[in-house]
Amino acid sequence: MVGLIQKLLMDLIEESAGAEASAEVKRRADVPADRVFRMDEFYDDEEWRRLFAATCEVLNITPEQAEEAFADFFFKDSQRRWPMWFKMSKNAREFLIRQPAIHNGFATGVRDAEARQAITDKFEVKENGQDLVVHYRSPNKLCGLYMKLAERTINLYGDNATVHEKRCSKNGDAECEIHVQWA
Ligand code: HEM
Known part of the structure; x- marks a missing residue:
């Protein structure tokens, strides 16, 4: 999956729950702590699924709630960016x-x-x-x-x-x- 999506997920976590939460999501998803997702680079789909599951755990929300929050964040960003x-x-x-x-x-x-x-x-x-x-x-x-x-x-x-x-x-x-x- 192209890194735009992972980048925006990490931005959303950081904005809503802080830098500690985004570091914890990376840790649980087995993503290197210093990784900065680039929107023009390809990353493994399986890694995305770990990130998404870890986001639900850390923020204590259901996948449905995570999709809702991400849809809002992503849609607003897309209108500004593209x-x-x-x-x-x-x-x-x-x-x-x-x-x-x-x-x-x-x-x-x-x-x-x-x-x-x-x-x-x-x-x-x-x-x-x-x-x-x-x-x-x-x-x-x-x-x-x-x-x-x-x-x-x-x-x-x-x-x-x-x-x-x-x-x-x-x-x-x-x-x-x-x-x-x-x-
Ligand atoms: C200008 C607007 C948009 C841009 C720039 C954009 C860009 C992207 C990019 C780069 C990905 C990652 C694709 C990959 O690597 O597999 C993605 C994923 C996705 N987008 Fe969009 N998108 C836009 C609008 C939309 C809209 C309007 C929808 C639905 C109606 C949508 C639905 C999805 C879904 C469901 C995924 C996840 C695909 C998957 O990995 O299974 N996107 N988008």
Whole structure:
């Protein structure tokens, strides 16, 4: 996973619980204490899962609460850091169709072909009439985060749409299938 996500998770922990908490999360996740995550570098997906689990332990929150807090933090940061992506889309539908391409853009800087593919394999968005069907396959199982970010995107543009998951890898399905339906 590209380090933007780990960097923002560590920033969130530090802002909300202080430097000691972020050091403890690194310790429990077996990440070197002096590691500074770079947003243009690739890190192991398994290490991310350890970081996320350690965050829940240290902050004493559920994975669902961690996803909620991270979605807020990440979405605000994305609007500040990448305003062009938001300006380019005139509504949430356009943005959500573009989302896999935004993500895959981060893979182009990754030298290792397998690592590159691990990023580009994660998302596929198909149009179904006016609705969207998102196919998400990732060992990180962050479909909850996807849905929270999709809802924030819908609210940002003022679209009238709902998000629900039809199939989920956490229930043994081969992938998560998320539907975004416009009224
Ligand atoms: C300008 C806006 C955004 C940027 C720059 C961005 C960038 C990224 C990057 C670099 C990653 C790591 C990808 C990897 O290495 O595998 C990521 C992960 C993720 N993003 Fe975004 N993202 C944006 C918006 C969104 C939105 C709107 C959604 C959902 C609707 C979303 C859903 C996710 C999810 C679920 C992951 C975790 C993927 C996984 O590892 O399983 N992102 N994002």
